[in-house]
Amino acid sequence: MNSEILRRQQIELPSWAFGNSGTRFKVFTQQGVPRDPFEKIDDAAQVHRYTGVAPSVALHIPWDRVEDYGALAAHAAEQGVRLGTINANVFQDDDYRLGSVANPDPDVRKKALAHLFECVDVMDATGSRDLKLWFADGTNYPGQDSIRERQDRLAEALAAVYARLGQDQRLILEYKLFEPAFYTMDVPDWGTAFAHCLQLGERAKVCVDTGHHAPGTNIEFIVAVLLRAGKLGAFDFNSRFYADDDLIVGAADPFQLFRILFEVRVGGGFDDDSEIAFMLDQCHNIEPKIPGQIRSVMNVQEATAKASLVDSDALRAAQAAGDVLGAHGVLMDAYNTDVRPLLADLRSEQGLDPDPMAAYARSGYAERIVAERVGGNQAGWGA
């Protein structure tokens, strides 16, 4: 196992995974859920404390809007983590019924752009490198709006945001096949995101959310192509059985996660100069949230360890020889290797408990936050 890759691994946690979340049918609340971004940071720090590989937390604006982002960054530092990617939100306002930056109404587009600029201001205050843009924009019925003109409006807004970014800041464009729009999404697939990022410039990259594809999509192919083009900026890891289920990464299809991370390895995505942001984007609707995040981080570690185990010399030799089953076998040997003891040893070596889930359960933190966090408004998606 290439433990260098595992030692260097950094997985960014989504602040919103610690708040209440659900579906249109029900958002189940849980006792002890954070009431503000400071408490979300506290919970995220627990995941880093026991896994050692989750040193940053992505924020979502306005869900994580605070008076003083400097104070939030200082609080994060005290907790041993840092503030990461800033996620904009132009999908929860009545004005955005027909879209935000692609809306036919110039005043609505102006309002949406103002929010995106606010998010860049937040980045300046938190020291964040990445602005992640996911747009719910789209249409529900053929003819509802001009597909082409919506692309023009989108491109105009992206160019304005890109021009506002500092030299060390990046724009990460996330695509999604459907939901909440059901006929067209204005950024539905990797090709559309790729085209806009090529037009924008060097610091515009694509975000691959593993739940945003049509069933059966070969996501690792997309990853290989984006890496080859130098346009893979980030992952939003989660898993799904059907739609954008936002389940624990690797839970629904651990083999797919392995295949994706193997292409990341082959494409240099684990090299020490790699700038890919590995993030989780999940909702723990029915399961406890901090253990859910710990399990998620461990699933990414296990898939990464398996990907790092692939004997690339043997693989190359078999591929060059046209030995189909031989080559496939080399990959399956790595995938079928139980890497859990190797990771447990690596954690012990790093002074961590070999079993993060058990260590967290023993800590009493879960019981403490239930006792302490009484009253106030539990955090959620605020929809």
Ligand code: LRH
């Ligand atoms: C959209 C999405 C996006 C986030 C949201 C929380 O489905 O994946 O990344 O802004 O979830």
Ligand code: MN
């Ligand atoms: Mn996402």
